[in-house]
Amino acid sequence: MITSIFKKSTPINYSLIGILTIILYFVYQFHNPTGINSWNDIAKKAGALVLIFASLLLANFIVKKNALTRDSSYTALYYLLFLLFFPKIMSSMNLLLANFFILLSLRRLISLQTLKFTKEKIFDASLWIFVASLFHYWALIFIVLVYISIIFNASRDYRNWLIPFVALFGFAVVFLFYDLLFDKSVVTNFLQSNAVSYKIDYFTSQSQNIAFSIFAVFLVFFVFPYLFSIPNKPLNLQASYKKVFFATLISVVIFLISANKSNEILVFSFLPMAIIATNTVEHFQSKFQQELILLISISCGFFCFFSQL
Structure with a gap:
């Protein structure tokens, strides 16, 4: 039944997901009404919902545009x-913004497979990563994915290796200009946000611990079959599938080293993990297996959501 609903890409399916997103967002806000004291707070809540929708649409666009799934x-x-799994993200404006800019970067990096406008794509991807770092410093590590992408798709032209530095220079000029004219503490605060912590002892409730544990199980369950399936993918798409894996790996590294750690930092892994999970589900020929995986996934998602309200 579940596969019959979501196995096709139709406006009805996306409308269902969109309506469900709105309902669950308001359910979360109803159970967590803190921080709504003015119109400015309401605007921030509305902005968070817009960012969630924009990220969802952008994620779907990346997948469809680059034929990463059926x-x-x-x-x-x-x-x-x-x-x-981690509903507190719905009120984490900085992480939502950082993730949105990383999605914009991934869009450009994955589309490098077309070998068109290569330099522009490398520049854009690098610039979006630097912008994302304003909202979560360690998003900078995604610059590694830029160079991985260059290795896969554009390594022959030495100028491509220098483009991220050009993007960094342009970003730094604008950033310093803003610091000098408007807020002299911006650069200082940015540089002070590079703290590192490897401790995973931040859980404030058992439900957070359970959600993290289930997500970790999903990560292992989906990633290993995905890795073994890459050699069977079309040759022109294998580099893109590898980028998805490295994006997941980088997301985990960001989570592991970030100070002020929380489950919400795993937001950077949502798109690559969604692509990997989709490929794993589509790999199974048996409809029963697909139904079972989707049923377990949906049950775990809703369990984690309502247990953390």
Whole structure:
């Protein structure tokens, strides 16, 4: 039944996911009404919902544009489910912004497979990563993915290796200009946010611990079959699938080294994990196996969401 609903990419499917996103967002806000004291607070809450929708649409666009999955709506579904694992993200404006800019960067990096406008794509991807670092410093590590992408798709032209430095220079000029004219503490605060912590002792409730544990199990369950399936993918798409894996790996590294650690930092892994999960589900030929995996995924997502309200 579940596969019959989401195995196709139709407006009805996306409308269902969109409506579900709105309902669950308001359920979360109803159970966590803190921070709503003015119109400015309401605007921030509305902005968070817009960012969630924009990220969901952008994630789906990246997958469809680059043919990373079959014609299904599983990726959008899994993106929403991973969001439900850690519902506090719905009120974490900085992480939502950082993740949105990383998605813009991934869009450009994955599309390098076309070998068109290579230099522009490398510049844009690098610039979006630097912008994302304003909202979460360690998003900077995604610059590694830029160079991995260059190795896969554009290594022959030495100028491509220098483009991220050009993007860094342009970003630094604008950033310093803003610091000098408007807020002289911006650069200082940015440089002070590079603290590192490897401790995972931040859990404030058992439900957070359970959600993290289930997500870790999903990560292992989906990633290993995905890795073994890459050699069987079309040759022109194998580099893109490898980038998805490295994006997941970088997301985990960001989580592990970030100070002020929380489950919400795993937001950077949502798109690559959604792509990996979709490929794993689509790999199974048995409809029963697909139904079982989707049923377990949906059940775990909703369990984690309501247990943390």
